[in-house]
Amino acid sequence: MTEQAISTTTVNLLQDNIQVSAYLAEPKEPGSYPGVVVLQEIFGVNVHIREVTERIAQLGYVAIAPALFQRTAPGFETGYTLEDIETGRSYAMQTQASELLSDIQLAIDYLKNLPQVKKDSFGCIGFCFGGHVAYLAATLPDIKATASFYGAGITTRTPGGGAPTVTRTREISGTLYAFFGTEDASIPAEQVDEITTELEKYKIPHRVFRYDGADHGFFCDHRASYNPKAAADAWEQVKKLFGQLN
Numbered sequence: 001m002t003e004q005a006i007s008t009t010t011v012n013l014l015q016d017n018i019q020v021s022a023y024l025a026e027p028k029e030p031g032s033y034p035g036v037v038v039l040q041e042i043f044g045v046n047v048h049i050r051e052v053t054e055r056i057a058q059l060g061y062v063a064i065a066p067a068l069f070q071r072t073a074p075g076f077e078t079g080y081t082l083e084d085i086e087t088g089r090s091y092a093m094q095t096q097a098s099e100l101l102s103d104i105q106l107a108i109d110y111l112k113n114l115p116q117v118k119k120d121s122f123g124c125i126g127f128c129f130g131g132h133v134a135y136l137a138a139t140l141p142d143i144k145a146t147a148s149f150y151g152a153g154i155t156t157r158t159p160g161g162g163a164p165t166v167t168r169t170r171e172i173s174g175t176l177y178a179f180f181g182t183e184d185a186s187i188p189a190e191q192v193d194e195i196t197t198e199l200e201k202y203k204i205p206h207r208v209f210r211y212d213g214a215d216h217g218f219f220c221d222h223r224a225s226y227n228p229k230a231a232a233d234a235w236e237q238v239k240k241l242f243g244q245l246n
């Protein structure tokens with residue numbers, strides 16, 4: 001597949017008194033494209049998330065990455081030091097599931113208003129914190145395909161408190177692919193088993209990928225845990241998944 005030339009910009013999504021910054025990447029070639037929402041790690045819409053957004057656009061999608069910490073930390077982005085991790089976690093702990101879903105829907109609605117975006121063909125992809133949020137986003141009626149990468153806590157909690165996110169599995173209406181590393185201490189194998197069981201129980205179209213030797217963050221080539229083999233395979237699976245949107 002030939003990569004498309006793209007353009008990128010930062011946009012502001014407005015809703016009531018909330019303004020959410022988002023990174024937008026889209027093909028330059030005129031056409032009609034599906035939309036994909038990219039959901040950040042705890043490190044903000046940083047260089048890795050922007051690069052993922054661009055890679056998706058190069059495949060022929062209009063991709064948008066909303067800043068999920070906008071309410072508490074506007075403009076936040078950081079790297080991967082231990083201090084960065086603690087700061088990012090503190091912001092993630094302040095998020096609420098209802099607000100996250102509202103912001104994701106806001107991003108979808110923004111895409112719907114772009115003339116080059118198909119109005120009924122949306123997917124999402126998320127990593128780390130965003131992998132958990134992607135599982136939540138899969139419950140939105142507009143989302144037809146979800147890629148959830150190493151989302152910790154899906155079986156044990158939900159942002160802001162309440163029943164664990166996995167209890168909402170029955171609300172998923174599209175296809176969900178979930179990606180995990182077997183060496184990821186933050187997501188024990190038993191939790192992956194529980195997610196798989198729930199997806200099967202409610203007959204959600206899905207695939208669960210477990211990569212031997214891969215750790216948390218294996219897809220991010222800016223992190224020490226980057227695993228090229230696992231990342232390459234996962235990307236091929238993502239392309240197949242989002243191919244369903246065309």
